[in-house]
Amino acid sequence: MPAVFVRGDLFADSTLDALAHGCNCAGAMGKGIAVEFRKRFPRMFAAYKQRCEDGLFTLGDVFVWKDEGRTIFNLGTQKTWKHRAELDAIEKAMRRMVAIAEREGLRHIGLPRIGAGLGGLVWEDVRRAVRRVGEATTVRLVVVETYEKGAPIEPAAI
Template sequence: MVTYIEHGNIFDLFEISNYAHGCNCAGAMGKGIALQFKDKFPKMYLEYKRRCKEGLFYLGDVFIYNYNNGTVFNLGTQTSWKTKADIVAIESALIKMMSYANQNGILKIALPKIGAGLGGLNWNDVKCVIDKVAQKFPGIDLFVVENYKNISI
């Protein structure tokens, strides 16, 4: 099931410790939600950057990073920070993420509006892909924050 949340912060959602976000395959996390992931998970960022440099992270791929409390899914959605996101890569990465989550008992994943912010795609097109993939995995709940808003107190 997909729950769309109009405003919020994925890191503030109650009882969710698994996160996903769209990444470029060039090793840059300098803007938007990617910068928040870089700051929150510095070891993950170093491994992501190494994989990109060595050509081990590509469009449609998922770099899975397990940390103390959960999992981060880095979805390969853009070739570089200069290019638009790729809708086919988004679908491929989401399928891989959901398959992994299904096999590993991950029931809740929070993610931002992937591919349609800095990625430049039409959000309605991306939502259709998210909905289509999620239907194949009814036991996993996705919580998609459509617009960032820091609501922490």
């Protein structure tokens, strides 16, 4: 199903079945949208940090967390916060994510411009990878390309 690129606030939309974001593999969520995930899902952050410390979360991995009816996909996209995101790791993690989502019957996953902010990648390169993954799945990838605080995602996208 083709990915859609929208305006809005990832956290302001309760119609999405799941949320996803890129993570480093060192256990830090100190900047960018990761801070919001850490604040909103503190138990998820603690479990993610422990997985990283135990060496169980590496590039291309997916750590799935379920909390209060929401599924969160933490995608291993950077070795550490000091390193750039890796496009291959993003695509590998997203493919794993949609395979899990298909098995679990999830229909819509919201995600930010993964890897293109603090991850340092060129958004158009990442966007092409998102499109490739989207074309090979029945799960709708809803990418918040333009952030608007508090604004719900356009209903037509979901």
